[in-house]
Amino acid sequence: MYREYGTVLAFILLGAILLMVALWLQKLLAPSHPSKLKQSTYECGEEPEGSAWVQFNIRFYVIALIFLIFDVEVVFLFPWAVVFKDLGLLALVEMGIFLVILFVGLAYVWRKGDLDWVKLRVKFARGRYHRIAENNAKHKV
């Protein structure tokens, strides 16, 4: 038991050492003439405009939240699956109830449009995509 996890620990160290050896070899063999232009950030050949560390679209956060909920549920499912055969029908029914509750959540998120990449179905703060669409309709673009 401990030997298995010891192996994993040793593999982590070994993998890190292998990568370091490769980087060290590159340091020995490869030329190194850093210059300001070479070290500038790539932006299609233009001068980079500002930093990339900006506020990001909220949709990634929503997806992370949904993922978190379902991932926790998957963690619950693993031990349940292992003992499923011993518990039989009771386990199936109980997990069924649990999953139905979660599925109501998924249906809610789906209906609210949070699973859509571009969220158009919103009640308040309709967002810029909607405004663009409305403007386009108004000015007949």
Place this chain on the structure above:
Amino acid sequence: MTITWLIEWVNDSWLGFLGLPGAFILAVIIAGLAIFGLVAVHAIVAVYVERKVAAFMQDRIGPMGQGPGLHAGKWGLLQTVADALKLLVKEDIIPAAADRKLFVLAPFILFLGAFIAFVALPFSESLVLADFNVGLFYILAVSSFGVIGLILAGWASNNKWSLYGAMRSAAQIISYEIPAAISLIAVILLVGSLNMQAITSAQSGTVWGILPNWFVFQNPFTFMAFFIYFIAGIAETNRTPFDIPEAESELVAGFHTEYSGMRWAFFFLSEYANMFIVCGVAVVVFLGGWQSPIPGLMTGRIWGLFWFMGKVVFLVLIMMWIRWTFPRLRVDQLMNVSWKVLLPLAFFNLFGAGIWSLWLD
């Protein structure tokens, strides 16, 4: 278990004076170098094969090694070896605007996440480095570790393309992780164990007297689970048609835009290692692992290794076939496939498998 066997072997040889800790370290180094060799050789061969497959599918001839200078062998066989050497002598550039520490750390995390997953893969009856009782769970947990490295790489580069690529990539990988895990649970229901060898052993014999008793053929629900897992697996390895994170035409090179030389090579290496792991898990869980397709024919240690590797290579080739057949999905389509198609499908599949296993007993 191979590590125990290696320790005994070291202790019995003239290196016996090392004692248990020394023998353990030596055994791990031997096994680790073997795995690293497998990863590197697999990447080199797979890149060559991929280029050739792509070329043949598009009516070209692919790398032939006819250029001046380094001659890349007959039919370009040494093309990827030459590429690897080129990467080794390339200048290592870290952008001045990047977060240096995280930039250096990212390849380590991504590569280690893929590297240590190999520990639990059963290559044959007796060839598994660490035979965990939670083997499958371990592989899933460890291989999802790479997302952190990916996000780090994108963030640390301080490049808009990198950040976009990393965010999309992370969103994609975490979205597809759930259908993949749930489709695997459908099989665990039937086996009642997370041990990789136990899952393999549950697939010996035949169904209906003709087909091998693999989980793809055992019942309709595990049959469907295989396809759900494989599609999600392709998405998790960021390959076409799910290669939005590195969509060349939109995002330059995605999260590794700013990386060059060996650091880039390790990103590439871990991508191919991830392919191997996804296919390896699919083989163990659905395709009978190291078992022969015709029960009783060509069994044993060496043949076990042969069958396992053969099945993995077969699935890798299918991945390549898919890559060069389908166009890339759009981001919103990608999310739809995961959350609105694969996830409900995987859930109903899980229930079906549960009812099937109760009904049969």
